[in-house]
Amino acid sequence: MTVTATSEPVEGRTVEVTVPATSANLGPGFDTLGLALSIYDTLQVTALPAGRLEIEVTGSGAEEIPRDASNLIVRTIAYVFADVGRPVPGLRIVAENGVPHGRGLGSSGAAVAAGVLAAKGLLEGDVEIDDADLLRLATELEGHPDNVAPALFGGLTIAWVGERGPQHKKLLVHRGVSPLVLVPAYTMSTSRARSLQPPQVSTADAVFNVSRSALLIAALMQSPELLFDATADRLHQDYRAEAMPETQRLVQALRAEGFAAVVSGAGPSVLVLADGPGSRQDAVDLADRVTDTPWEALLLAVDVRGGTVGASGGLHVVS
Template sequence: MSPAAPMIGRSVAVRVPATSANLGPGFDTLGLALSMYDDVLVTALPHPGVEIEVEGSGAEEISRDASNLVVRSIAHVFADVKREMPGIRLEAVNGVPHGRGLGSSGAAVAAGVLSAKGLLAGDVELSDDDLLRFATELEGHPDNVAPALFGGLTIAWMGDDGFPQHKKLLVHRGVSPLVLVPGYTMSTKAARSLQPLQVPREDAVFNLSRSALLIAALTQSPELLLDATADRLHQDYRASAMPETHRLVQALRAHGFAAVVSGAGPSVLVLADGPGQRLEAARVADTVTDTPWEHRMVAVDVRGGTVKNRAEASSSRS
């Protein structure tokens, strides 16, 4: 069966935010959407094949064939809903730093499933639950893809039925994120390999208490963020693989700033209690290590991923 005729020539514009997972104690559960974005324009071609143009972060390393993660994510959705995928032209501008613990792979997956949603509109309608399921199947866990899709602070978990679930929460307006991005990268797989399969009971209880406190701190009481972001489950175990990141986190926390490793690292996320504290944290970061850190003064993204047809996207930018 050939692709539906109305789909041929259709273009959809997708924007997906960066994300920071874990947030200290919320390992593989909590994620936060941040105002750095990947933008993609996907067009259904009248002939088979893939055409890809990429610029921005990681552009030189990204595949230009059917193995491209955005294209693979589109194909995954089409296969699941039993529709033949058309040829694809993908134009991407990557604003999410690659290999820095800011959810670049999750953003690519989210961009792909949202692109599929836009291309299939009018034929197959996909719900939020569908999008999260597709993205989790591709990414392996929902902690990055949930905030990328839905924005804000998300709690993600696997239900008893084996399907991913999420709850989106609004972050207190006083929370001011600062992202410190180094010039080097870190493999998520390598970072995960450093963690033990078992941890002491007291460490597990410690993280349970801090995770609960972190929800309160992010949504109601930002003054509690320093205590709420303490962790004993993963960051110290990964320290040997990124010593400059560990050193920066420890130094910032010693100065009273709620600093954590962003995702698997090596970027550092500071959840400041207001813009003034964020500026002070940036000044302290400049004095701590010999590694240069790019400062990103970002906001919490509350919308998550968006998909529009090309005409809607053009009119919204004009």
């Protein structure tokens, strides 16, 4: 991070931000692996005179999103400005939410990523925030980096926290991998899902997930035919099943037919990592047959670009 000696005025500056949805865990990679997907939140943020706040929201979850200082994007921008020692300006935020809320597709991570990118754009020319600080700030706000890393940088990410703070490695996904997300009408609280995790797991289950996580990297990068075995999990999905039985039922039905199906993030959406676009419709048809819950089918691509921020007609890709 580079800070100038004197602050540049930001009032009147407008930035435009786009961030993708994400699916964390991908089966065995609990709190570590994340994948950016081609559904997006977009927002336009304008710096106003201090004390003013205007928020417009459309799209998923719009009716529940606060229009005051408790708004997550507002809090994120304020957090970044405080971190770099700059006074937060007034804000006008116009947001369009494409990422489904409360469905295990990283909506809170997307909001945090959007907020740190908006702050980066507003501070450009005064404070230069690099990728490491973007991830640090987003992780401090989100609590863990598995969703914010792919939201910021795109692609498949491995995220961890080491002695130097949050870190990530971005990897390219084999072009044969074709994501399908099946989204139910009901929601799931991430905190509720996490509360169902046991404090300890057996050595056998830990070794199982270590082997499958390693295999999953190989499957996603070069061997999609291994995705079914690579997405098996023993650490979190079964423990959370009681809170979302229809999700568990669908995952089991899909896997019984050979689909690499997992719970997306904390759920309740289901992610299918197909080894080609042709099999995705078969998975959609199966979902229609085996559960009483209607599922919205999103045939997606892996987003390779990640979050973007543009100011004064420019565009910056954060990767």
